[in-house]
Amino acid sequence: MNRGRIVAGALAPHPPHLVYAENPPQNEPRAECGWEELRWAYERLRLSLATKPFDVILVHTPHWRTSRGHHVLASPHFKGLSVDPVFPHLFRYTYDLRVDVELAHAIVEETRAAGLEAVPMCNPDFRIDYGTLVSCHMTRPQWDIPIVAISSNTAHDDLSVEVGDARMKALGDATRRAVEATGRKALLLASCSLSHRHFTQEPALPEDMTHEHIYNYNQYLWDMRMLSLFRQGRTRQIVDEAPDFVEQAVSETRAGSLTWMLAAAGFPDEPCTVHGYGSVIGTGNAVVEVPPARVHSGDACDGKL
Numbered sequence: 511m512n513r514g515r516i517v518a519g520a521l522a523p524h525p526p527h528l529v530y531a532e533n534p535p536q537n538e539p540r541a542e543c544g545w546e547e548l549r550w551a552y553e554r555l556r557l558s559l560a561t562k563p564f565d566v567i568l569v570h571t572p573h574w575r576t577s578r579g580h581h582v583l584a585s586p587h588f589k590g591l592s593v594d595p596v597f598p599h600l601f602r603y604t605y606d607l608r609v610d611v612e613l614a615h616a617i618v619e620e621t622r623a624a625g626l627e628a629v630p631m632c633n634p635d636f637r638i639d640y641g642t643l644v645s646c647h648m649t650r651p652q653w654d655i656p657i658v659a660i661s662s663n664t665a666h667d668d669l670s671v672e673v674g675d676a677r678m679k680a681l682g683d684a685t686r687r688a689v690e691a692t693g694r695k696a697l698l699l700a701s702c703s704l705s706h707r708h709f710t711q712e713p714a715l716p717e718d719m720t721h722e723h724i725y726n727y728n729q730y731l732w733d734m735r736m737l738s739l740f741r742q743g744r745t746r747q748i749v750d751e752a753p754d755f756v757e758q759a760v761s762e763t764r765a766g767s768l769t770w771m772l773a774a775a776g777f778p779d780e781p782c783t784v785h786g787y788g789s790v791i792g793t794g795n796a797v798v799e800v801p802p803a804r805v806h807s808g809d810a811c812d813g814k815l
């Protein structure tokens with residue numbers, strides 16, 4: 511078997527508004543338009559990925575939270591209806607997806623070998639979270655490639671961002687080892703926004719973009735700083751600054767998805783491609799494509815598990 515590899519990573523935010531505005535047949539509510547900056551950013555990501563064939567999508571999601579270790583989707587087929595608990599008027603999505611079970615079990619084993627807890631999720635009736643569904647739909651709406659979804663852990667909240675991120679580096683390394691051992695060509699998705707303070711009321715017409723803008727200037731400055739680091743290829747610095755970013759911009763990267771993705775990609779130092787930036791109910795979101803590191807500098811865990 512050929513050694514597998516990470517084909518690319520992506521920051522792939524999951525506001526359900528994006529699927530709502532796309533009007534795919536899987537989603538029941540209908541929209542007229544909305545959030546074009548981000549939807550067209552995903553379109554540019556899809557065009558770029560068309561030149562980088564991959565055979566599995568790995569996604570780390572803030573909206574599947576587990577307090578003991580990480581759970582990994584590991585049943586071959588999931589089918590059902592996902593309703594966003596906050597935006598049920600925007601997202602009632604019928605899904606039907608396949609899972610790469612062999613890779614899922616390999617990730618579980620490598621994660622355990624790294625000293626973290628991991629559990630395969632084998633209940634075929636388990637309901638898939640909207641973070642997984644929106645990021646995967648916007649990246650690959652055909653749903654013709656199997657996925658593996660990985661839950662986020664509460665260590666960032668229960669302990670600290672530093673401890674949580676150290677674990678995400680170990681999880682990212684374990685993920686990459688599993689990909690290499692199983693011969694897969696994998697796309698990584700970090701399913702999260704950047705800044706995440708948001709409005710608590712929405713306009714009568716949700717897609718009325720005359721009401722949409724970033725929540726405050728502080729958040730905007732933090733988002734631009736993060737995107738500047740992406741564009742310079744300073745991916746380790748992004749994670750180094752995560753505790754301040756999380757505290758000052760209430761960033762959704764707190765759940766560890768971004769750190770996991772950058773670690774699995776080997777903390778590349780080449781420029782990343784910002785396909786677009788936009789706000790959704792005031793939160794800051796960017797679609798960013800991350801090239802895999804050409805040379806891995808060794809496993810990224812710094813011993814703070």
Ligand SMILES: [Fe+2]
Pocket residue numbers: 524572573641703762
């Ligand atoms: Fe979210």
